[in-house]
């Protein structure tokens with residue numbers, strides 16, 4: 315009897331320990347609540363839109379850290395750049411001042427990207443440098459946010475090997491930054507607050523825009539496409555559209571403040587509205603934004619699958635919608651496109667490409683291409699080169715496939731040696747560069763409208779972008795940054811044009 319009792323107690327103890335161990339790992343660590351990323355939850359797609367709430371900050375936090383400085387480093391895409399405008403504004407609200415010198419700061423925040431291995435390496439490289447600083451500056455606070463924060467492998471690594479990182483905050487609860495910073499400073503404990511399920515959409519976040527003439531405007535968050543190579547549907551969650559009222563209000567305010575250009579942002583802007591179920595689509599939004607009469611409208615990024623004829627008609631109809639579309643193709647091989655889960659063939663892409671070229675006068679089309687996807691052979695790669703020869707893109711971002719933990723492609727056998735992938739990338743780059751130059755040369759002698767973005771070191775030298783999104787270095791007298799001026803194109807290079815103000 316006694317033996318049985320002891321046996322039962324041992325068993326009970328074992329199970330209790332398991333349960334407690336589970337809780338310790340996922341909920342408590344050194345007495346601090348941890349909210350860790352979870353890909354199973356991140357993969358779930360609900361069929362409902364979240365509530366919209368207004369950004370709120372405890373008044374006692376405003377200005378609390380006056381005299382302290384922060385250093386913010388941003389990796390990745392425009393979405394991250396725009397998030398950093400929010401992060402920066404929240405820290406300014408706390409009383410911090412921004413510094414460009416991380417060694418001179420009291421808080422270092424890395425807004426990270428997960429898209430490829432090298433983005434990870436860059437952030438971890440920076441953390442390495444920060445470690446040395448932390449050894450001499452004990453009160454320094456170090457935080458990680460952005461897409462890497464949503465990855466379990468990253469957070470596990472931070473908990474294990476980067477104990478000097480004070481906090482990790484995810485992409486869905488960026489607005490909690492003031493509280494997590496305050497807690498980190500006051501407790502000195504390591505905090506992880508990452509939600510893998512989407513939270514309410516937050517409006518009226520503080521924003522410190524990088525310029526006074528062009529602005530990013532979020533229209534849709536997350537992505538439901540699940541391309542097999544891509545980590546974004548996990549790190550950014552389900553597709554959630556912002557209500558048009560908020561978008562248009564923001565744009566009208568920008569016009570009032572003198573802004574000339576807006577870029578509508580989303581992982582896939584074409585899917586805008588699909589989750590709102592009110593029949594209002596991206597083409598409707600394009601029309602309404604164009605009707606605000608803002609001078610320039612751009613949008614990124616477009617998935618070819620969702621590109622409707624109505625959208626093309628809107629771009630063609632409104633002169634303030636810039637004739638410039640970023641249309642990632644990823645591969646020219648229909649077999650690889652299928653493995654990538656892109657849901658279009660090479661022929662579908664070419665048909666859409668042709669339609670855009672035929673209907674929108676002077677349209678410039680750029681793209682993204684991945685080489686070395688698992689199973690890509692020379693024949694597939696030649697298909698990509700042949701597509702480039704047909705499309706003659708105005709710009710292209712080219713990448714070697716990078717295996718991302720948790721994605722479907724991660725399980726595919728990847729037998730292409732890295733040397734071969736590098737050689738393919740080189741061949742591809744040589745070809746795309748040839749067409750960049752060829753397209754740029756066609757503009758020589760023409761007058762292009764350029765939004766002036768900056769002044770070069772040399773007197774009377776400026777730079778800016780054409781309607782087709784081409785960089786122009788030009789000369790002129792007393793040109794104002796933020797104005798739109800006619801520039802005569804005098805010379806063409808592979809990645810830029812040279813010109814002079816016309817008239």
Ligand code: 5AD
Nearest residue numbers: 543544642682683684713714715716
């Ligand atoms: N490896 C390489 N490139 C990738 N991209 C997205 N995921 C990966 C990956 N795992 C590229 C795609 C996308 C762009 C933003 O980054 O081309 O369009």
Ligand code: SF4
Nearest residue numbers: 390391427428429461
């Ligand atoms: Fe990088 Fe994608 Fe996240 Fe942008 S959304 S930061 S590209 S992983």
